[in-house]
Amino acid sequence: MIEKFIAKVPSRIWADGRPARARQWDAEFNVAAWTRVSGEPGRVQLLVRYLDTKNDQAVLVDAAEVKGDGSALLSGLVRLRFTDSVEQVQISLRLSDPGMRYVVEELYMQRRGTALRPQDKLISNY
Numbered sequence: 001m002i003e004k005f006i007a008k009v010p011s012r013i014w015a016d017g018r019p020a021r022a023r024q025w026d027a028e029f030n031v032a033a034w035t036r037v038s039g040e041p042g043r044v045q046l047l048v049r050y051l052d053t054k055n056d057q058a059v060l061v062d063a064a065e066v067k068g069d070g071s072a073l074l075s076g077l078v079r080l081r082f083t084d085s086v087e088q089v090q091i092s093l094r095l096s097d098p099g100m101r102y103v104v105e106e107l108y109m110q111r112r113g114t115a116l117r118p119q120d121k122l123i124s125n126y
Contacts, residue, residue: 034072
């Protein structure tokens with residue numbers, strides 16, 4: 001599968017609510033992407049990837065099969081285990097075929113249990 005970088009998640013989204021002086025903490029997030037796919041049929045996967053000084057971890061959010069031209073709503077709840085050395089959190093899309101083309105129409109990431117805020121929208125093509 002071919003992985004494509006979609007967006008860097010601002011720290012205001014993933015670091016909000018971090019316990020004081022915690023070296024390691026868990027957080028749950030709702031993640032959703034409305035994606036248009038064209039070209040070859042195949043499988044698409046939405047991932048949250050986070051990097052610290054020692055590891056590069058990826059968590060699968062959702063996956064879908066697309067048949068040529070179409071759209072897919074990829075969404076899910078993910079639990080991330082952070083360390084105090086987190087450098088970056090990002091969203092990626094994996095495509096099963098290099099002939100697949102995509103456009104991410106909208107992309108959201110929010111901490112579970114919080115109200116959806118305008119700043120939780122990472123991408124909007126409208």
